[in-house]
Amino acid sequence: MNKLTVFILISLLSITATVTADTSLFTEANKQYEQKDYSKAIELYTEILNTNIESAPLYFNLGNAYFKNGDLGHAILFYMKAKRLAPDDQAIRHNLEFAQRFSSVQMEGVELNPVTSFLASLVDTYNLTFLAWGSSIIFILFIITLILRLGMGYNNAMLRAGVVILLLLLMITSGLTTFKYRYEYLTKRAVIIAENAKVFTGASEQSDIELEGAPGLIVEILSESADFYNVLFENKRRGWIKKGLIAEF
Amino acid sequence: MTYHYLLIPKRPGTFPIDQISAVYNNKRYKGNRLELTVLKDGSTVSDKLSKRAVNVTGKTKDYFLEAIVDNKTPYVNEQITLTLKFYIASRYYGSPELTEPTTTGFWKEIIGNKTPYNQKINDRQYKIIERKYALFPTQTGELEIGRAMIRVTVPSKRQSRRGNNFFGGLFGNGEEVSIRSNIVKVKVKPLPTKGKPDDFTGTIGKFSIHASANKKVVEANQPVSVSIKISGRGNIKSIAEPKMPELDDQFRIYRASTSENISKSGSILGGTKLFEEVFIPKRPGDIEIPPIKYNYFDPSQKQYKYISTKAIKLKVIKPEGYTASGDIPFPAPDFKISSNARDIRYIKDDIGDTQPVNQLILASPIYIIVNAIPLFIFAGMIAVRVRREKFASDVGLARSRAALKEAKRRLTKAKSIAHTDSVSEFYVEVYTAVTSFIADKMNISPHGLTIERIKSLLADNNADTGLITQIEELLKHSDFARYASSSMTQDDINSDLEKAHNIMVAMSEVSFE
Numbered sequence: 001m002n003k004l005t006v007f008i009l010i011s012l013l014s015i016t017a018t019v020t021a022d023t024s025l026f027t028e029a030n031k032q033y034e035q036k037d038y039s040k041a042i043e044l045y046t047e048i049l050n051t052n053i054e055s056a057p058l059y060f061n062l063g064n065a066y067f068k069n070g071d072l073g074h075a076i077l078f079y080m081k082a083k084r085l086a087p088d089d090q091a092i093r094h095n096l097e098f099a100q101r102f103s104s105v106q107m108e109g110v111e112l113n114p115v116t117s118f119l120a121s122l123v124d125t126y127n128l129t130f131l132a133w134g135s136s137i138i139f140i141l142f143i144i145t146l147i148l149r150l151g152m153g154y155n156n157a158m159l160r161a162g163v164v165i166l167l168l169l170l171m172i173t174s175g176l177t178t179f180k181y182r183y184e185y186l187t188k189r190a191v192i193i194a195e196n197a198k199v200f201t202g203a204s205e206q207s208d209i210e211l212e213g214a215p216g217l218i219v220e221i222l223s224e225s226a227d228f229y230n231v232l233f234e235n236k237r238r239g240w241i242k243k244g245l246i247a248e249f
Numbered sequence: 250m251t252y253h254y255l256l257i258p259k260r261p262g263t264f265p266i267d268q269i270s271a272v273y274n275n276k277r278y279k280g281n282r283l284e285l286t287v288l289k290d291g292s293t294v295s296d297k298l299s300k301r302a303v304n305v306t307g308k309t310k311d312y313f314l315e316a317i318v319d320n321k322t323p324y325v326n327e328q329i330t331l332t333l334k335f336y337i338a339s340r341y342y343g344s345p346e347l348t349e350p351t352t353t354g355f356w357k358e359i360i361g362n363k364t365p366y367n368q369k370i371n372d373r374q375y376k377i378i379e380r381k382y383a384l385f386p387t388q389t390g391e392l393e394i395g396r397a398m399i400r401v402t403v404p405s406k407r408q409s410r411r412g413n414n415f416f417g418g419l420f421g422n423g424e425e426v427s428i429r430s431n432i433v434k435v436k437v438k439p440l441p442t443k444g445k446p447d448d449f450t451g452t453i454g455k456f457s458i459h460a461s462a463n464k465k466v467v468e469a470n471q472p473v474s475v476s477i478k479i480s481g482r483g484n485i486k487s488i489a490e491p492k493m494p495e496l497d498d499q500f501r502i503y504r505a506s507t508s509e510n511i512s513k514s515g516s517i518l519g520g521t522k523l524f525e526e527v528f529i530p531k532r533p534g535d536i537e538i539p540p541i542k543y544n545y546f547d548p549s550q551k552q553y554k555y556i557s558t559k560a561i562k563l564k565v566i567k568p569e570g571y572t573a574s575g576d577i578p579f580p581a582p583d584f585k586i587s588s589n590a591r592d593i594r595y596i597k598d599d600i601g602d603t604q605p606v607n608q609l610i611l612a613s614p615i616y617i618i619v620n621a622i623p624l625f626i627f628a629g630m631i632a633v634r635v636r637r638e639k640f641a642s643d644v645g646l647a648r649s650r651a652a653l654k655e656a657k658r659r660l661t662k663a664k665s666i667a668h669t670d671s672v673s674e675f676y677v678e679v680y681t682a683v684t685s686f687i688a689d690k691m692n693i694s695p696h697g698l699t700i701e702r703i704k705s706l707l708a709d710n711n712a713d714t715g716l717i718t719q720i721e722e723l724l725k726h727s728d729f730a731r732y733a734s735s736s737m738t739q740d741d742i743n744s745d746l747e748k749a750h751n752i753m754v755a756m757s758e759v760s761f762e
Contacts, residue, residue, distance in 0.1 A: 026600045033596050054606045057597035064596050086601075091594040098593055104503065129610040136620055143623035151630025181611060211506055237506065 056086035073193030073215030103216035135173035199239035210239035258287035351395030454483015460558035480521035533567035645692035652689035672734035
């Protein structure tokens with residue numbers, strides 16, 4: 001038991017200590033942004049990303065730099081990444097929405113499945129980490145009540161009620177966590193980053209053109225075939241697009 | 250509801266069929282008048298066709314392929330229908346194989362095959378297979394529709410002359426023949442210049458236009474989706490996008506998407522093209538999307554037509570608490586009025602909480618450990634509890650488990666008195682340790698446990714015979730030593746202690762029931 005405790009403590013410490021970012025590079029990138037050298041800023045922010053470090057402000061600033069540089073597709077891509085890490089950040093939401101208005105093609109008549117949109121609205125302002133730890137805490141509380149009840153044999157009305165309530169809470173929170181995970185991580189989404197992104201009816205350039213995409217449009221990747229992705233647009237239209245024209249987030 | 254009537258004419262001539270009428274809901278509905286022409290026997294078809302069915306020597310052909318168009322002088326982009334008719338009077342094997350005609354200069358859409366039917370030409374019964382195409386000329390001038398070709402296997406002429414060759418006839422020692430159609434020449438007329446609108450869309454056919462908005466009440470700066478539907482007869486794919494009116498002071502307009510739906514009505518191609526446009530009203534008030542104008546050329550009436558949508562009235566509400574400013578007079582609810590209102594929010598100074606790229610909390614070791622620990626503790630507690638309950642209900646098992654412990658305790662005590670001063674006490678301890686260990690293991694009383702009984706019990710439990718002998722010797726020796734303590738040396742005592750210890754170790758490996 002002692003060995004286990006030590007092991008846990010070590011792993012806890014090692015994990016919380018893994019990421020200490022190089023903030024000097026970040027400060028330098030911000031300075032370039034202030035001096036309106038957006039290309040240089042993009043380069044520096046990307047350099048931080050290449051050291052395998054991410055954060056919501058980093059993605060946000062990178063999105064801003066791309067937006068200022070006139071690259072709508074990448075701007076929206078990084079705003080989406082930022083929003084996934086910090087869904088309740090108003091600045092990120094604002095800039096994402098602002099940037100999306102510049103897309104020359106607007107997706108209208110979007111009708112989501114009502115159940116999906118209800119669940120999505122419930123978890124909208126929380127990120128996955130928050131939800132995961134929330135369900136973890138309830139799980140631990142639930143196990144504690146079970147230990148008291150079954151392991152140690154305590155038996156009173158309050159404990160019995162506690163077991164039931166915590167079980168229900170656990171089902172709800174873990175359900176929402178699973179939904180969030182599936183919705184934002186398991187579903188492969190991408191942003192069109194290229195101008196004149198033709199969407200074909202089949203996985204070849206000889207196919208008919210289904211529609212013409214524009215930078216900033218968000219698509220869901222359904223499948224792939226050679227150089228093409230089969231993508232689903234928000235307005236439920238689908239088609240095939242060349243892999244290089246979109247970027248996954 | 251459909252009623253079918255079968256009419257068999259009695260004599261040739263032209264006969265009118267009067268209007269059929271029906272009464273429904275106190276209203277009388279009338280059908281149309283029909284005229285039926287009955288031909289003389291044997292002259293079922295036009296002269297032209299019966300000529301085509303005869304070859305140069307004056308004999309009727311077994312098969313021929315005919316290509317016909319319904320209009321040899323169409324306007325550019327006006328639909329003409331090409332019909333291929335394959336007439337065959339002889340038997341044939343397999344299915345005829347068609348090589349499509351070349352249609353350079355046309356946009357082609359296959360309408361499809363008609364169910365084969367029979368027709369009598371020059372007193373010969375032909376089976377007719379018909380295939381139709383819709384063709385839209387894309388250029389003016391003389392265009393040529395090339396020959397279509399059909400390959401079909403028919404019974405060989407030479408063989409059939411030989412007479413009753415049963416197998417040859419049945420198993421088709423046939424020959425493959427290629428049948429080619431005639432070339433059809435089409436003269437495509439340019440559109441008349443007279444009355445041609447300056448902003449002519451290039452669309453030809455017969456169309457109607459309709460616009461609808463997805464909402465009538467909207468906040469300023471919120472999008473309204475307007476669908477413009479152009480439907481009718483003609484080449485749907487070539488329908489040009491309607492030009493949006495100049496509305497810069499009232500709306501921002503984006504093209505959203507287009508979609509087509511091509512349909513066939515008989516052999517006429519038509520359908521619907523849908524243009525979706527997004528209108529974002531710039532300011533509140535009652536504003537109107539004015540009629541959207543469109544024009545096309547109607548080849549049947551040989552004139553240009555003007556159509557337009559109805560105006561759409563919109564009620565634009567002022568969003569609460571915002572005032573107009575520059576390009577975006579009424580910011581969306583999220584927009585705060587500040588120097589940034591027309592721009593993106595400024596970059597952040599602090600990099601914030603960082604983490605490895607794409608690290609998923611659910612898969613991180615810390616998350617798994619934190620969740621697994623309580624589960625292990627719980628499982629452990631349950632195991633302990635189950636074990637405790639099992640002990641409580643099984644004294645025998647408890648004794649068996651405790652046996653070694655008890656025996657060790659006794660041997661330790663024996664060791665402490667293992668010298669020549671207390672020989673008899675030492676041997677009593679050794680004797681008791683061994684016998685009570687066996688008794689505990691077997692959950693029986695240690696009293697009255699004789700050496701003979703121990704021997705038989707051990708033998709019953711498949712103990713090693715060497716071990717049994719060792720135990721017997723040790724017990725007998727201990728018994729003897731208790732009464733002849735003076736003859737025991739320190740070496741004897743030490744070696745007996747050693748023996749007792751070894752026996753215990755060996756015994757604990759014997760499984761007792």
